[in-house]
Amino acid sequence: MKFSLFACFSSSNNNNKNDFPEAENDGSFRVFTYHQLKLATGNFGDKIGEGGFGSVYKGRLIDGSSVAVKVLSIEIESMRGEREFVAELATLANIKHQNLVSLKGCCVEGAKRYLVYDYMENNSLHHTFLGSEDKRMRFSWEARRNISIGVASGVSYLHEELKPHIVHRDIKAKNILIDRDFTPKVADFGLAKLMRDETSYISTKVAGTLGYLAPEYASSGQLRRKSDVYSFGVLLLQIVTGSAVVDAYTDIERFIVEKAWAAYEANDLLRIVDPVLNTNYSAEEAIKFLKVGLLCVQETAKLRPRMSEVVEILTNNNIDMKDVHISKPGFVADLRNIRIKQHMTTDSPQGSSSSGTSFASSVWSVKNLAR
Ligand SMILES: Nc1ncnc2c1ncn2[C@@H]1O[C@H](COP(=O)(O)OP(=O)(O)OP(=O)(O)O)[C@@H](O)[C@H]1O
Numbered sequence: 001m002k003f004s005l006f007a008c009f010s011s012s013n014n015n016n017k018n019d020f021p022e023a024e025n026d027g028s029f030r031v032f033t034y035h036q037l038k039l040a041t042g043n044f045g046d047k048i049g050e051g052g053f054g055s056v057y058k059g060r061l062i063d064g065s066s067v068a069v070k071v072l073s074i075e076i077e078s079m080r081g082e083r084e085f086v087a088e089l090a091t092l093a094n095i096k097h098q099n100l101v102s103l104k105g106c107c108v109e110g111a112k113r114y115l116v117y118d119y120m121e122n123n124s125l126h127h128t129f130l131g132s133e134d135k136r137m138r139f140s141w142e143a144r145r146n147i148s149i150g151v152a153s154g155v156s157y158l159h160e161e162l163k164p165h166i167v168h169r170d171i172k173a174k175n176i177l178i179d180r181d182f183t184p185k186v187a188d189f190g191l192a193k194l195m196r197d198e199t200s201y202i203s204t205k206v207a208g209t210l211g212y213l214a215p216e217y218a219s220s221g222q223l224r225r226k227s228d229v230y231s232f233g234v235l236l237l238q239i240v241t242g243s244a245v246v247d248a249y250t251d252i253e254r255f256i257v258e259k260a261w262a263a264y265e266a267n268d269l270l271r272i273v274d275p276v277l278n279t280n281y282s283a284e285e286a287i288k289f290l291k292v293g294l295l296c297v298q299e300t301a302k303l304r305p306r307m308s309e310v311v312e313i314l315t316n317n318n319i320d321m322k323d324v325h326i327s328k329p330g331f332v333a334d335l336r337n338i339r340i341k342q343h344m345t346t347d348s349p350q351g352s353s354s355s356g357t358s359f360a361s362s363v364w365s366v367k368n369l370a371r
């Protein structure tokens with residue numbers, strides 16, 4: 001159904017119905033006024049999180065539904081103009097899947113932009129599952145299985161059912177939110193579309209993703225669907241082992257993929273299963289999940305499975321992984337050497353990359369190591 005987005009600006013803006021273009025939407029997407037969001041969040045009083053792009057506040061709409069309001073603190077010049085910004089969001093809001101966080105609306109207030117999402121009661125996988133000892137919950141094997149399959153289904157939908165498909169670019173425990181019923185929901189997909197230049201999204205985000213980042217990014221500066229598969233593989237290894245993605249305090253097997261590969265080569269994958277599970281899990285299934293994780297992080301992108309294949313392997317008990325061949329994983333060990341492609345065009349001199357690249361060193365620091 002065609003839905004005309006109405007502008008609901010605060011008094012600083014004129015309430016002109018024609019402020020925004022017609023955008024295809026099923027009618028559930030709203031453009032909020034700043035005043036409405038201020039009321040809903042109690043003057044932005046209940047901060048629930050902080051990310052690289054800004055702070056997130058809890059709110060309640062007049063209809064009683066709980067929302068998370070993300071305040072984007074990005075330079076206005078980097079973002080698309082108001083009309084395009086709202087139109088992109090309206091399109092993103094149409095993407096509905098039980099394992100994807102729903103976008104409810106947005107607000108444009110002068111230079112400030114706000115995104116309004118369904119509120120997820122159990123925060124992120126990073127916070128709830130891997131957080132500090134006093135906060136983290138002990139997840140059963142069944143919970144881990146459901147979360148792994150749910151995330152795989154959400155990403156598979158973005159990659160293979162949606163037309164045109166979406167490459168997430170930032171799959172990690174922080175971007176897996178958990179609702180009241182412990183259904184996992186993939187968050188923050190499609191945000192690169194809000195930027196004028198998609199590479200600026202990656203170069204900003206890359207700081208927080210060491211450990212999840214596919215190795216081909218270091219050489220080509222490009223992230224494709226198989227790069228998401230890599231990040232999912234790292235996440236899957238994390239879900240089974242309960243470990244950090246990178247352990248900054250050790251010299252050997254710093255990366256979870258190194259640890260998993262060493263255990264695989266020693267034919268002893270069970271040694272890396274999260275000890276808090278004790279013996280309360282299916283060894284056969286845990287080995288299978290770890291092998292799928294390793295398949296996804298193989299250095300050669302084309303050898304990695306597609307996300308629909310991942311879902312099939314994880315859910316089908318008749319698929320036997322005993323004789324599957326897994327090749328060595330790759331990983332980005334140091335972001336300081338990454339070249340980020342910018343405006344690489346075919347007519348650049350001799351296809352040389354030097355004119356179109358910049359280094360990510362300025363955004364790299366140890367504190368950004370992904371947990
Ligand atoms: N819809 C939501 N419901 C509940 N909590 C949320 C929601 N969205 C975000 N949060 C909380 O806010 C935090 C910050 O989210 P945000 O997406 O801005 O950054 P991030 O994904 O944690 O980190 P980064 O910026 O490095 O990607 C999340 O980690 C989560 O704790």
Ligand SMILES: [Mg+2]
Nearest residue numbers: 051174175188
């Ligand atoms: Mg996020």
